[in-house]
Amino acid sequence: MTNPVVLPVDQPMRGERKERRGGSDFSELSRRITEAGLLRRRPLYYSVRFGLVAFALAGCVGAFVALGDSWGQLFVAVALAVVFGQLGLAAHDLAHQQVFSRRRLSEMGGLLVADLLLGMSYGWWMNKHTRHHANPNHEGKDPDVAPDILVWSRRQARNARGLPRFVGKHQAALFFPLLTLEGLNLSFNSFRSLRNPSTKRPVLEGTLLLAHFLVYLGGLFAVLSPAKALVFLAVHQGLFGIYLGSVFAPNHKGMPMIEEGTRLDFLRRQVLTSRNVRGGVLVDIFMGGLNYQIEHHLFPSMPTPALAKAQIITERYCAELGVPYHQAGLIESHRAALRHLRSVGEPLRAAEG
Structure with a gap:
């Protein structure tokens, strides 16, 4: 049985150095990335990509109407x-200001794609995802690792009650079936x-x-019989x-969990908890660039097409540091x-047996 990895409390990780000459370890990587021109906006790429998604949606x-x-x-x-799924990835890139340099344009695009087209609150997801990145x-x-139906650490498993306790015993087998409800x-x-006071634009x-679901559900039940619609x-x-x-699951699940009191600088906090996914062009398209999760966490506003080159620079730099x-x-x-x-979930199964 493989135990989950937890970074040790109050101990720096192997290869950790607080400062380098001229600044932190991350600032040196940032300098190399900037000099390579990898933070520049890519309007042509996003015009083509979003255009293809819009064409596919149409x-x-x-x-649907013809059939x-x-x-x-x-x-x-x-x-x-x-x-x-591709619209969700588009909303993600808009939220990180990868598409537009101006925040207002990014928010307008995010609201249209997330709320109107997907039926998901841009403001709610943005707040949640920002805390995850930090x-x-x-x-x-x-x-993203808060205990809910699933548990993400043995500590959470030991404290689980009710439905999470039952699901936690079998959560590996239930993971993909549960995703159908995501x-x-x-x-x-x-x-x-x-209803949350922190929501900035609840009316909008x-x-x-509401418009999304009126069109989505209204269209289904107007064109299809109730059984076919369901x-x-x-x-x-x-x-x-x-x-x-x-x-989203392959990027962090199974990577080290950080306990309170663990000392990690920004670069190590992002690199050690993230996993890149190899696979070439098809994986790039399927995951929308999030297969370069390490580079995305280090440079969230980096446009998707620059991530592959950033990966080479980042991997070499981490090797220099021993990270x-x-x-x-x-x-x-x-x-x-x-x-x-x-x-x-092992503590739950052990308690049952």
Whole structure:
């Protein structure tokens, strides 16, 4: 049984150095990245990429209208799940200001893509994702490893009660089935966040979310019989959730968890808790550049097409510092995430047996 890795409390990691001549370790890497021109905006790339996604979305809508009340619509549901996944990646890049240098344009684009097209609150997700970037895999600070239905550490497992305690025993086997609910979970939390005082634009976001579901659900039940509409909804939302989970899970799950009191500088906090996913052009497209998770966490506003070159520079620099730099294939990265889930659920299985 492989135990989950936890970074030791109050101890620097191997190779850690607080300062270099002329600044921190990260500032030296940042200088090299900047000199390579990798932080420049890429308007042509995003124009083509977003144009292709818009064309695919329009194609799905056209096919849906043309097919009418037919079981052939399930093929449209599958295609639309992929398009929604790409829209989610587009919203992610907009949130990180990879597309536009001006924050207002990024927010407008994010609201349109996330709220209107996906049915997910841009403001809620932005707040959650920003906290994740600041403290990845840090218990108590990273919302992506907060205990909910799943548990992410043995400490969380020991404290689990009710449904999380039952699910935690078998969470590795249940992980992908649970992902089928992720799209609906994002929408549910989006509507719930509108009551949160921290939500900046509750009326605007609520209006956009309502418009999304009126068109989405209204279109389904206007064109399809109730049975076909429900099956379409299940296939589309289920595959959309699996797509999102397959993009985000391999990046941090199974990497070291940070306990309170662990001393890590910015570079090590981001590199040691992240995993890159190898696989070439197809993986680049499927994951929207998030397969270069280490570089994305170090330089969140870096445009997607620059990440591959940044990866070479970053890996070499980490080797100079003696900082572990983790990469794996897509299948192996998922295996590592599932091994972690199974391992942290061990206290629950032991208590049952």
